[in-house]
Amino acid sequence: MQTIDFWFDFASPYSYLAAMRVEKLATEAGVSLRWRAFLLGAIFKSHGLDNTPMLKHPHKANYMWRDMQRLCADIELVWQQPSEFPRNGLIAARIACWYEQASWLPEFVRQVYCANFQQDKDIADTTVLAHLLIGLGLDPQQILTNAQSQDAKDKLRQSTEEAMQSGVFGAPFFIAAEEPFWGQDRLEHAVAWCQARRR
Amino acid sequence: MQTIDFWFDFASPYSYLAAMRVEKLATEAGVSLRWRAFLLGAIFKSHGLDNTPMLKHPHKANYMWRDMQRLCADIELVWQQPSEFPRNGLIAARIACWYEQASWLPEFVRQVYCANFQQDKDIADTTVLAHLLIGLGLDPQQILTNAQSQDAKDKLRQSTEEAMQSGVFGAPFFIAAEEPFWGQDRLEHAVAWCQARRR
Numbered sequence: 001m002q003t004i005d006f007w008f009d010f011a012s013p014y015s016y017l018a019a020m021r022v023e024k025l026a027t028e029a030g031v032s033l034r035w036r037a038f039l040l041g042a043i044f045k046s047h048g049l050d051n052t053p054m055l056k057h058p059h060k061a062n063y064m065w066r067d068m069q070r071l072c073a074d075i076e077l078v079w080q081q082p083s084e085f086p087r088n089g090l091i092a093a094r095i096a097c098w099y100e101q102a103s104w105l106p107e108f109v110r111q112v113y114c115a116n117f118q119q120d121k122d123i124a125d126t127t128v129l130a131h132l133l134i135g136l137g138l139d140p141q142q143i144l145t146n147a148q149s150q151d152a153k154d155k156l157r158q159s160t161e162e163a164m165q166s167g168v169f170g171a172p173f174f175i176a177a178e179e180p181f182w183g184q185d186r187l188e189h190a191v192a193w194c195q196a197r198r199r
Numbered sequence: 200m201q202t203i204d205f206w207f208d209f210a211s212p213y214s215y216l217a218a219m220r221v222e223k224l225a226t227e228a229g230v231s232l233r234w235r236a237f238l239l240g241a242i243f244k245s246h247g248l249d250n251t252p253m254l255k256h257p258h259k260a261n262y263m264w265r266d267m268q269r270l271c272a273d274i275e276l277v278w279q280q281p282s283e284f285p286r287n288g289l290i291a292a293r294i295a296c297w298y299e300q301a302s303w304l305p306e307f308v309r310q311v312y313c314a315n316f317q318q319d320k321d322i323a324d325t326t327v328l329a330h331l332l333i334g335l336g337l338d339p340q341q342i343l344t345n346a347q348s349q350d351a352k353d354k355l356r357q358s359t360e361e362a363m364q365s366g367v368f369g370a371p372f373f374i375a376a377e378e379p380f381w382g383q384d385r386l387e388h389a390v391a392w393c394q395a396r397r398r
Binding site: 047048056057059060062063066067070167168169180182185186189 | 246247255256258259261262265266269366367368379381384385388
C-alpha cells in the first residue's frame with residue numbers, strides 16, 4: 001500500500017478543507033494516510049517570510065476569504081471566517097504530533113479545524129481543546145500534560161524540520177509516494193498518484 | 200452571454216497551461232472570452248515583491264518545475280523548462296494588448312507560449328515574434344511598429360492598472376462575471392461560475 005503524508009497546520013484555512021476530505025478519499029482509493037501536524041510559521045520564518053503571506057496585500061486576503069467561502073459552499077461544508085487569523089495552533093499541533101498513531105487522532109484534528117473555521121473558537125485556548133477531548137471520551141488533563149512535555153515539544157520541532165527537509169513550503173501539503181503536491185485542490189492528484197503506483 | 204476575462208502574463212508557466220486550455224472550455228460552455236495581456240511584474244512590484252516569488256526558495260522553485268511537468272504530462276501537452284526564467288514578455292504583451300480584438304490573437308498568444316515553454320525560444324527577441332506573425336500570414340513589421348507606439352505602450356500600462364484595480368495579484372487570473380479565480384487549476388470553476396449565471 002502506498003502512503004500519503006498529509007502535512008497540515010491548524011491555522012491554515014485550506015488545510016481545513018483538506019482535513020475534512022482526505023480520509024474518505026484515501027480510504028476509497030486504498031491508500032494509506034499519515035496525519036502530519038507541523039508549524040508552517042516556522043518554515044515561513046526560515047524562508048524569510050512573515051507568518052501570513054496571504055494577508056500581505058488586501059486583494060490577496062480578500063481573495064482567500066472569498067475563495068474559502070466558495071469552496072466550502074461547493075462541497076456543502078460549513079464555513080465561518082475566523083474573527084482572529086491566524087490562530088495559534090501550537091498546543092493543538094503538539095497534541096496531533098504526539099498522538100499521531102492514536103485511533104482518535106483524525107477526528108480530533110477535524111474537530112480542531114471545525115472549532116477554528118466553523119465555530120470561531122480560539123484553538124489556542126486549552127479549555128477549548130479540553131472540551132473537544134472530553135467529547136471524544138478522552139482524559140484532557142493527561143493528554144494536555146503529555147503534549148506539553150519536552151518530548152512532545154521536541155517531536156513537533158522534529159516533524160516541522162522533517163517537513164522542511166522534505167520540501168514542504170505551504171499547507172496543506174501532500175507527499176504521495178515521495179511525490180510532492182501543494183494545496184488542497186491537489187488532494188485528488190496526490191491520491192491518484194499513489195493509486196497508480198500501488199504495488 | 201457571460202464573459203470571462205482571462206488575465207495572462209507571457210512569462211508565467213501556469214498561464215501557458217491556461218492559455219492552451221481556455222478557449223475550448225469557454226466555447227463548449229457557451230461563455231464569452233476576453234484575452235487580457237498584462238504585466239504581472241508591475242503588480243508584484245507595487246506589492247513590494249520582486250519579480251519571481253516562486254523562485255525565492257529552491258524548494259518552491261523545484262516544486263513549480265516538477266508540477267508543470269506533471270500537469271502537462273496529464274493533458275499530453277509538450278513541456279520544456281525554459282533555460283531562462285522569467286523571460287521578458289513586454290513586446291509580446293504589447294502586441295497581445297493592442298490587437299486584443301484581432302481574430303488571430305488567440306493563436307498568436309498560444310504560439311508565444313509554445314515558443315517559451317515548448318521550444319525554449321526567447322520571446323523578448325523581435326525576430327522570434329516576427330517569425331510567429333509571418334506564420335500567421337501577418338505583416339510583422341507593421342504589427343511590431345504599431346505595438347511599440349506610444350498608444351500601444353499606454354494601453355498595456357492601462358490594462359495592467361485595470362488588472363490591479365480588479366484585484367488581480369497573480370497569473371493566470373480569471374474574472375468570471377465579476378468573480379475572481381486565481382490559478383490555472385481554477386479555470387473549470389471560473390467557466391462553471393459563468394455557465395451557472397447565464398442570462
